[in-house]
Amino acid sequence: MDAIALTDVSKSYGDTLAVDGLDLTVEVGRTVALLGPNGAGKSTSINMLLGLTRPTRGRVEVFGGSPGEAVARGDVGAMLQTGDLIPELTVRELVDFVRRLYPEPLGLDELLRMADLTDLARRPAGKLSGGQAQRVRFALAVAGAPRLLMLDEPTAAMDVESRLRFWKSMREYAAGGRTVLFATHYLEEADENSDRVVVIARGRIVADGTAAQIKAGSGDRVVRFVLGGQAVAGLDALPGVSAVEVADDVATLRTADPDATVAALYRGTSLEIRDLRIAGADLEDAFLALTREP
Ligand SMILES: Nc1ncnc2c1ncn2[C@@H]1O[C@H](COP(=O)(O)OP(=O)(O)O)[C@@H](O)[C@H]1O
Ligand SMILES: [Mg+2]
Known part of the structure; x- marks a missing residue:
């Protein structure tokens, strides 16, 4: 029982x-x-x-x-x-x-x-x-x-x-x-x-x-890079990306396909990408993604 x-x-x-x-x-x-x-x-x-x-x-x-x-x-x-x-x-x-x-x-x-x-x-x-x-x-x-x-x-x-x-x-x-x-x-x-x-x-x-x-269930990855003061728009339209956050001159992209996202960042935008990092989503990221308003 x-x-x-x-x-x-x-x-x-x-x-x-x-x-x-x-x-x-x-x-x-x-x-x-x-x-x-x-x-x-x-x-x-x-x-x-x-x-x-x-x-x-x-x-x-x-x-x-x-x-x-x-x-x-x-x-x-x-x-x-x-x-x-x-x-x-x-x-x-x-x-x-x-x-x-x-x-x-x-x-x-x-x-x-x-x-x-x-x-x-x-x-x-x-x-x-x-x-x-x-x-x-x-x-x-x-x-x-x-x-x-x-x-x-x-x-x-x-x-x-x-x-x-x-x-x-x-x-x-x-x-x-x-x-x-x-x-x-x-x-x-x-x-x-x-x-x-x-x-x-x-x-x-x-x-x-x-x-x-x-x-682990949240297969998403996080792509981060330093903006160096550049203005950004349209990052959420890149392949794989489900969310974008810009804070303290750092752009954070949640993505289901980091390879495609990074390729498109370099080829499809004119941004100068500095200090790029790709990380696994941590528990906090997973929780935020799960509970985010649709
Ligand atoms: N007695 C109540 N009358 C009207 N709405 C309520 C009442 N209790 C909860 N709600 C609503 O139901 C939803 C869930 O509330 P609640 O169960 O208290 O959530 P949590 O405990 O996770 O913060 C909320 O939108 C809340 O405003
Ligand atoms: Mg409560």
Whole structure:
């Protein structure tokens, strides 16, 4: 049985098609990143998996049943993009209060340690930084020892160090055979903290695999050269070229056929080409190409 199964799921808000025919299954024990730009449909997908909103079309299953059933059984923990903590309670009181709501919670000290909160246990929840509050939300999400954890952009308010600490906690939790689905628009986070990256844009899956596969799947190359102040026009009409960017006196051309592109650059234009380089598209290039507006 899969932890998550979305079958031809769509969700509209009025004229906005937030999710457009999504098919996605996640096996038990995997950590999957849902990677996409703002407005891609990540939160809408997670909210449907939590039973917080219903699909307009299609089927949403969690551990073979409805999301509501899975949540009611205590099988699902979540960190959403919104949600206030109770400001007067200390971190320790709040985490203990929530864990006691579950039939088989994790131990209080274990939770505080796992979420890196031991030193903050006596601090009122209302007096935490953004990153610290997110760590408390993480502790609350895992308090009931859920088999499935869903995290919606959990590191949005964090600095670099907090992020590293947060992902370490997440990986520790996932290591026990649990399933994690997290949304992010940070490519590096997806790459470093998941074993599968599902890229979504405009409500559709545009790539699905390991970060390395996504890189390789984009067969495009990048041709770069220094302009030396020359004005350029029409580079996007060269053979193979799908995108052109000019910045800091450097022209960057994305191309499916670098040989043809370079030949045409020399023969078909009057540009003086300086310092020409051809490189493989990196993950960033692949992501931008996949999620670019058509
Ligand atoms: N409650 C809502 N009412 C109307 N439109 C919404 C609502 N929630 C999301 N949307 C729209 O659906 C699209 C997908 O949003 P969302 O799932 O929040 O994307 P993401 O989490 O990837 O940034 C966006 O165009 C957004 O404006
Ligand atoms: Mg979102």
